Amino acid sequence: MVDSVLSFHGRWKSPRVMKHRLVQNQGSKSRGCAQSVNYLEAVDLFVRLHREGLELNSFVFTSILKLLVSVESGEFCRSVHACLYKLGHRSNAFVGTSIIDAYSACGLVDDAREAFDEIIWKDMVSWTGMVTCYAENGVFKEALELFSDMRMGGFWPNNFTLASVFKASLGLEAINLGRSVHGCALKMRYELDPYVGAALLDLYTKLGDMEDAKLVFEEIPKCDVIPWSFMIARYSQHQRSKEAVELFCRMRQSLVLPNHFTFASVLQACGTMADLDLGKQIHCNVLKVGLDSNVFVSNALIDVYSKCGKMENSVDLFEESTNRNEVTWNTLIVGHAQLGHEEKALKLFLQMREDNVQGTEVTYSSVLCACAGLAALKLGTEIHSLTIKTRFDKAITVGNALIDIYAKCGSIKDARVVFEMMSNRDVVSWNTMISGYSMHGLSSEALRIFEYLQKTMIKADKLTFLGVLSACSNTGLLDKGQAYFTSMVHDYCINPCIEHYTCMVALLGRSGHLDRAVRLIEEMPFEPSIMIWRALLTTCIIHNNVELGKMAALHVLELEPHDEATYALLANMYAAARRWDDVASVRNSMKKKGIKKEPGLSWIESQGTVHYFVVGDASHPDIRLIYGMLEWLNMKTKKAGYVPNYEVLLQDVEDDEKPRRLWVHSERLALAFGLIRTPFGSPIRILKNLRICLDCHAAIKCISTVVQREIVIRDVNRFHHFQNGTCSCGDYW
C-alpha cells in the first residue's frame, strides 16, 4: 500500500520540515477523523522522503510508527516494516520496539514477535514492549514466558514491565504468581508507580479479595483521581455500595476532584442501594461541575432514578439528554421492564429502532424479558427472529432470555430447544431451564437437567438450588427435596437463604408435616418473611388446619396489614372448612380496612394483540360470541359430569345466580374467547394474575376433553397444562 502511495509526486519540502511535521503529528494521540487526516499527511510526507531518495533514519521511522499505533492499520505496519527490512533499520532497538507497538495495536502479535526477534541488541524496553504486546492482546501465557526469558537474560523489569506482568497474571487468574511479582515490585520500589498500583488493584480486586486490594490502595499515593475511582468502581461492582460511597466521601475530604469516571461509579453504588437521597445529592454535585452531559454519568443518573422507582425522573433526564448512546436506551428499557411496565419497555424498543439506534444483547435480553412478563409469545417469537437476523441470538444472555420467555409463555419444549441449541451456557442458562421445568410441574425433567449440570464444569449456585427445591416442592418430592437441601449445605457450601427455607416449608407442609414446617421456621437464622408465612398458610388450606393457618395469616398481617392475598387465602381456608361465619368476618374486616380483593384478570394473546378479561367482563367486542360459547360449554360439561363447586364463591349469592357467577370468572372468559379465535387443534395459552380457582380448575379439566384441545394456564405460581381431562399439576397446587 505504501508503494502505491509512493507513486505520488508532489512539491518538494526540506527533510527537516518534514521530520518536524511528523513529530508534531504524533504529539496528539487522539483517535478519530482529525487523527487520520494527520496520519495521511504524514504518510504522504514519509512517502515523498522515500521517493526523493533522502535519508530515512531511525527517527523518521519511529515517528511514522508512532502514528501507526493510533491508526491501527496492519497493512501499513507491514509496508513500513518491509521498508525497514530493506534499509536494515530492523536491528535498531528503538525502531524495533516502535514496530512492535504498532503491530500490537493492530493485534498482529506474530508479526510483532518477528520484529522483536529481528532486534539484535534488545534492551529492557524492547523486552518490555513485547511482553506488553502479549499482555495487551490476551496472549497471557506467552507474556509470562517471555518475562521469564527476559529475567534469564539478565534484564530487570521496570514499572512498565511489571504492570504488563500483573495484567497477564490477571488474565491467567494466577494470583500466586501475581503475589510473587508484587514482592519483586516492592523490592524495586516500583509499588508507588501509579500504573503499577492500578495494575495491582486490578489484580487483587478481581482475583484476591477486596481486603488485599485495600492494603495496596492505602499504601499508594492518592493525590490523583485514578486510584480513588478505581477502588470506588470496584466496590460498586462487588455490590459493596456502602464502602464505595464512604470512599467517595473520603476522597472529597482529601480534596481530590472526582471526574466522570468517579461519578459514574459512585452512582452505580447509589443505584444498587436504591438510595434516592444520596442519588439526588450526587446529581447536584454532577450539575455543579458540569458533568451531566457526559454519557456515562447521565446514563448512571438515569439508572439511579429508575432503580429508585422514579421512572418519571429517568424519562425526563432521557429526554433532556444531549448525548445518548445505546446504553442510554437500554437503561430506560431495563428500568421499565424491571418495574413491570412491560408495554412501555416494548414501546421504547420500537422507538429505538425508529431512531436507528442499534440494539445490543442487553436490549434484546431485556425486551424478551418484558415479553416474558406479558407472556406475549407472538411478539417474543418475532423478536427471536430479529435476534437471529442480528446474530445476537448467539449471546448467552439473549439465549437465557429466550429460554425464559418460552418457558414463561407455556412452550417449555421450545425453551428446551433453545437450551439445546446454545453453544455456550452459563449458570443462568441452567438455572432458567431448571426453574422453567419446575414452573411447569415437570420436576423429573428439572432434576434431570440438574444431574446434567453436575457433569459440567459449571458450578451450581443459590438459584440453581432454588429451582431444584421448588421443583421438589411443586410435586411433593419430600425425600428428594430434603436430600438436595442437605447436599446444598454440605457438598456445595451454599448457605441457605430465606427463599430456600420457604421452599422447604412449602414442601414439608404440603407433605403433611406441618409441625416440622413450623419448627423449620422457628429454627432458621432469619426473621420469617411474608412469603414464608404465606407458604405455610397455603399448605394449611390443603390440610384443613385452620388454627395453624390463622396463626400464619396473623403473622403476615402483622408485617403487611393490607395484604389482600392473605385475606383471600384466609377466606378460602374458612370456606374449605365450611366455617361460613369466619368467611363473613374476614370479609367484614377487609371492608373495615378498605381492602378490596384484587379483581381476577386473565389475558390471552391472539394475532399479536393481548386481550384482557376481568371477572364478569362485558366490555369485549366479541362478548356475545363469548357468552354463547360459555353457554355451550356449560351444557356440554354438565353432560360430561362436571359438578360446580359453589363454595369458591365465598359470598351469599342467590342460588339461581350461582352458576352464572362461576362461569364469568376471568379465565373462563379468556378460554371461551380462545376457543372462538384460535385454530382448531392449536394449544390455548391463558395467563392469570391470581391463583386459578378450584372450580375453574375442575371445569377446565372437563372442557379440555369436550373440545379436545390442550389448554395451558399460567397463574401467579405455576403452569397448568390441561389435556384429556387431567392437569399436569395432578390437582396439587
Place this chain on the structure above:
DNA sequence: CGGCAACTAA
C-alpha cells in the same frame, strides 16, 4: 520505544 479507572442485562 511503551501501560491505568466509568454506565445497561442475566
